[in-house]
Amino acid sequence: MAVETAIFAGGCFWCMVQPFDTHPGVISVVSGYTGGHVANPTYEQVTSHTTGHTEAVKITFDNAIMSYQELVAIYWQVTDPTDASGQFQDRGDNYRPVIYVNSKTQRQIATDSKAALAASQRFTKPIVTTIEAAQPFYPAETYHQDFYKKDPMRYAMEESGGRQAFINEHWSDQTSK
Template identity: 60%
Template sequence: MAVEKAIFAGGCFWCMVKPFDTWEGVHNVISGYTGGQVENPTYEQVKTGETGHYEAVEITFDPEIISYDTILDLYWKQIDPTDAGGQFHDRGSQYRAAIFHTTPEQKEKAQQSKEKLAESGIFKKPIVTEILPATRFYPAEEYHQDFYKKEKEVYEKDRTKSGRDDFIETHWNVMTEN
């Protein structure tokens, strides 16, 4: 079985795990850090916004069961692609949205999906989510992994407070589940 990896930043990584974790063909979703200049960063370092890292998720998936195109579509529907300063109530460079491509095919598909979104007219402002080459991905500390399962009440309270679900429902016209 061949697997691929996809790496996405979309604000707080706690909120980026569950939307992918429950899909058939997704083997693993890991919270972590990527894109910065510090080796083996810690959460305490990254949250300062001074390491250059993004909070991100690394998704391991079987492309025979779930396509990268489907994963891209899921990704766009989790973020505000017009916000360059963070996501929802999480502000700062560590919370920016970005797609990190691991192959030339992923880069091409990500660019095509971004263009399609820009042409869709869903958003009045420009789509500013960057498409960047993947760099080393560092898994976050264990207590961040599967946070939505481990700390359900904290996760749900934080997610509600963030405004993410209201935004998703308004802009994507979908009912959301925490």
């Protein structure tokens, strides 16, 4: 088994778990915080916009079954890569879209994928998702983990806040889930 990790920020972490969690080769998806300057931040601290963190997911995967390149492709299909100020109804720096890379290989894959997406002209606006070096990742509180399973009705409301319509509009020719 070739176990690796990937870290993606794309708005509310509740909506970033299920699209990855359901794929073969994905071992776990943990909601959490990364990219900030406070150790072990709480949800309240992160949402106060004073810690610099983004809500993100840390995906542990078997690269022999699910490649990093495939994970990045899924990431593009579940975020708005043209919105640097948040994602859908979730606004603010803690919801900005970021691919956090753990290695030169991941950086190259993410950079090439971003360039290919931009060249595809699938979007009329520029691709603004940043690619940044991974920083310490802090798991979110227990009640945030696997939220789509714990509270499916509230999760569905969160998903319907523009995310699903955006995905349908821009990716109807693909399958992301």
